[in-house]
Amino acid sequence: MPQLLLLPGFMLDQTLWDDMRDGLAQLGQLHFGDLGQDDSISAMAARVLQNAPPRFVLVGFSMGGYVAQAIMQQAPQRVIALALLNTSARQQDPREIAGNRMQLELARQVPFKGLTSRALASSLHPDRAHDRVLLDRLQAMALRNGKEVFIRQLSALRSDGYAELENIRCPTLVVASSNDQLSSIAEAELMAARIPAAGMVVIEDCGHMTPLEKPGELLQILSGWLSQSVNR
Incomplete structure (x- = not known):
């Protein structure tokens, strides 16, 4: 049974996978990467590798997908297969960087009360943007992470990684919504x-939050892909 290493997105934690956890545990032994201790993508990747099993299937969601790509640069020989969920290799544009700087300045001055309702709603399918259960779960993760993680993760700049993708040699699945x-x-x-x-x-x-919005479908996709690419 393969080792499965799961990386969450911005201001999320391992409870992101709760609706899929039992099914994922049927596919492999579960490990959860911590992306809250560092303020750069490369440092997050290095920390995940320090605590990871020797070889593993890597599943990166959103910001975790950027970290997964950094892991592929740092230790490609350790990754058996790679799944990139609702993520990108695009670098942040100047407008995004400026917006992040404004948020950082504000965050350092005031108590952290979680993510804005607008940020939470934009991560879901428009029809689910007022789904109180999902919004509350997202906010609970953000509040558990807290102010310091918010500042560190918001400080982590995303560089252009498209050229590096050509070096990935393991079986790879890209999931979009x-x-x-x-x-x-x-x-x-x-x-x-x-x-x-x-x-x-x-x-x-489905909106951005696939593991929360469509956990059954995502589990089925990952299961089929793993059985073809790893368990042959």
Whole structure:
């Protein structure tokens, strides 16, 4: 049974996978990476590698997908297979960087009360933007992470990683969602085109938070992919 290493997104934690956890445990032994202790993507990757099993299947969601790509640069020989969920290899543009700087200045001055309702809503399918249960779960993760993690993760700049994708040699799955307002299908397609052994799946009627919005479908996709690429 393979070792499965799961990386969450911005201001999320391992409870992101709760609705899939039992099913994922059928696929491999679960490990959860901590992305809250460092303020750069490369440092996050190095810390995850320090605590990871010798070889593993790597699943990176959103910001965790950027960290997964950094892991592929730092220790490609340790990754048996790679799944990139609702993520990108695009660098932040000047407008995003400026926006982050403003948020950082504000965050350092005031108590942390979680993510804004607008930020939370934009991560879900428009039809679920007022789903109190999902919004509360997202906010609970953000509050558990707290102010210091918010500052560290917001400080972590994302550089252009498209050129590096061509060096990925392990079986790779790229998953995108039809209504993702944070990571576009076009970005996912560009990633899949650059990675030599990549396949791509689009989940319909789903926003950015695939593990919360469509856990059953995502589990089925990962299960089918793993049985083909790892358990042959």
